[in-house]
Amino acid sequence: MSAEQHPQDPSAVVATEVAPRAKPSNYPEPYASRVSGREKRALGEVFALRNFGVNLTRLQPGAISALRHTHSRQDEFIYVLEGHPVLVTDQGETPLAPGMCAGFRAGNGNAHHLVNRGDEVVVYLEVGDRTRGDSVNYPDDDLAAVIGPDGGWQFAHKDGRPY
Template identity: 55%
Template sequence: MHPSHPISADTVRVESGSSYPEPFNSRMGSADWRALGEHFGLSQFGFNLETLQPGDQSSARHWHSLADELIYMLEGELTLNTNDGAFSMRPGMCIGFRAGERNAHHLVNQSQAPARFLVVGSRVPGDTAFYPDDDLAWLQTEAGWHAVHKDGRAYPKSTSAGR
């Protein structure tokens, strides 16, 4: 049963770690997130409240074949790395990435303080996430998400919970 009344986002269970296989998992740091969309049973889009500590990164630089993404900064300062360069992201700033647009991106906390942001992403069956800087892709099948090398070989399953 999912709540049918407003709640404080800070009451949603905190998740941490990543589902990346090594050698990528250890690059992510100790970031955490609250899966707000899942808390309410939403199925058409994900909605996460994420916190990056100094030195953390949100993900490896990636783009999605079928899913849109939107990032909205709440607190702190992050560096957004895209195909077009590095950009500072501060509270109130936002950016969107259209499905199929090959503008690989991720956020890195290069500051000395934690930073919080919202991520909204569509959930489209058959989406693939591509990582141009790494030998990695995530394929979505009926059985879930699977990390694979660019030649299609599967990575061993990660034991971490993940974003």
């Protein structure tokens, strides 16, 4: 189910019945395969939200949420629904549990991601705004991203060469 499949915007949906994103990752290889085991259901797209996005995300055991990253202009927020991910930031590791949340203010430089080191699936909501001009720094990888004129991510090496 997606916004394109609905001639009218829906008022409510069952989140787990929203189809997963068709393209599991926007990262170029070799990075896209590092987030295998991650499934996102773009809930905000169903409602044609313009100012922020909401994803219902599942991480299989051993999966990561994203490459460790920090946004220049986009605030991010996560809320854990199921499982016990580990939040990895510049300050270290923080075990999370259902009912816990974390927020990442734009421009603070604190790179972060979630890792599922457990045997159970992790399910969480992630919310991010859609501020134009955002860029992403990946301190552990030779990757940088900027929002292109079309609103999509454009990836390059840190020296500026495109992928």
